[in-house]
Amino acid sequence: MRSAFFQALMELAESDERIYLLVGDLGFGVVEPFLRKFPKRFVNVGVAEQNLTGLAAGIASTGGIVFTYSIANFPVLRCLEHIRNDVCYHRANVKIVSIGGGYSYGALGMTHHSTEDLAILRALPEMTVVAPGDPSEAREATRAVAAHPGPCYLRLGRAGEPTVHSSPIDFQIGKAIQVRDGEALTLISTGALLQTAVSVADRLAGSGWSTRVLSMHTLKPLDVEAVSSAARETRAVVTLEEHSIIGGLGGAVAECLAEQDHVKVPFRRLGIPPSFCTQFGSQDYLRAQSGLSPDRIVASLEPFLRAM
């Protein structure tokens, strides 16, 4: 996703002089092409995320489209009030980009686990929240947030995620992409677990549960239509995210389902338990520990589906 983002950003900066990139002293080995090509529109502000965000809002106030870039929680939680006051309240054209959503930096420890960002930023007025599911979505999402006026959060995975979409996609902010269709249940995924969602769907289909898979790359505004269609047209709805089960995709979909007047559908949230991870290990290891590996997901869904 990281290279897809930078490739798209370079193309955008080429054609649009308003594009600025501000980094918080991170991105070694990947931001240099931008710096070399657009030195006047690049700043490494140093390890200072509050300043990073305030500067971005100041630049945006003069007409710039400003991408702030750092990893995990640093461009989000460290400077949250600057995002709320300086960016959101002013509808500043600032695009906050975080590399390392969820357990991407698993082995680096708790400080580098970005597991509440979606919930927190989703609560901020004016903020659009996007978490693409694969490199092709990341590329399109980068273009989409640049074109979308106002504050956006782009939560990316890391490098090397598999491409899930085999054909070109129609990426629109606020519109889920259906990756598989099915009747037994709908698996709604956000962010880098999309490949996992597809694997799970394939395995469930093998056991007789045909599964619709939605890539809910935009958490806010949520594609309410896609959620309510899923509730009407399939027999269960399950959300999947590499994020706390509180307030992220699961929370957003639960809010939506609870307000459906004439539809009652069995619903489960799969995500990270709302406690600090006490295990140390890689992204795959921590995903499995949190119940987010394909095996663990299938094992937890089978009894739920059998009981329906």
Place this chain on the structure above:
Amino acid sequence: MTERLENKRKPLSPSAAFAKRIRRRALQMVYTAKSSHLGSIFSTVDLLAVLYGQILRHDPSRPDWPERDRFILSKGHACAGLYAALSERGFFPESWLEEFYVNGGHLAGHATHVGLPGVEVSTGSLGHGLALGAGMALVAKRENRGFRVFVMLSDGECDEGSTWEAALFAPFHQLDNLTAIIDYNKIQSFGTVKEVLDLEPFGAKWRAFGWSVREIDGHNFSEIEETLESVPSQPGRPTCIIAHTIKGKGVSFMENKVLWHYRTPDPEEFRLALAELEEG
């Protein structure tokens, strides 16, 4: 006797007269709204009067003019003075000043840009203004645009780490189109700066960060004018003007009292304060 009469007749300088009107207005606004922060407002007024009277290049009929100088009141709680100055300059009707703290009115209790021409950015949480201003100044430098940025900070907000993040940034990027004006009235919310969290040696800190530092009497109009007219005081460096001010300046019983960070004048205090401001 003759001498005294002559003194009285001596007209105030335009800045002093402007400052007098701002103080009177702000006092009325705070009294009517039953709000607070008079001490913090009054310490900024003489600086504001010079800025809005003769320094800032702007056009009230085109508040969004892209090449305007930017002023950010980072200490957003002192907004009554800013609102009064903006109104007098013609950014919005004077009648809006009566809508301070009024339900459904135009003026919020901290500097707010929404629906209010002339307020560049909304402030109120301390430690935000300098980074915003540095971002604007960076654009002017990088894009060869001529506008300048002035940010007024309180001394209390120099406790905020974010202020020092921006303080480190601006000289490194040679933002000599950026001026920080610190309203150093030496009283913060809980007591004197010295008691709460001492900033001294204050000028030396800014100098060490790379700023061109000027220390002035923040109530001496000719000193304020001379200093603001000559920024940047060193090419290639942002200017930090440490304005030594008096909290509550202009009303004897409010001066240097932490109480007047909070207190709303009662009718008698209002009458006395207004009388002192008329005299002054």
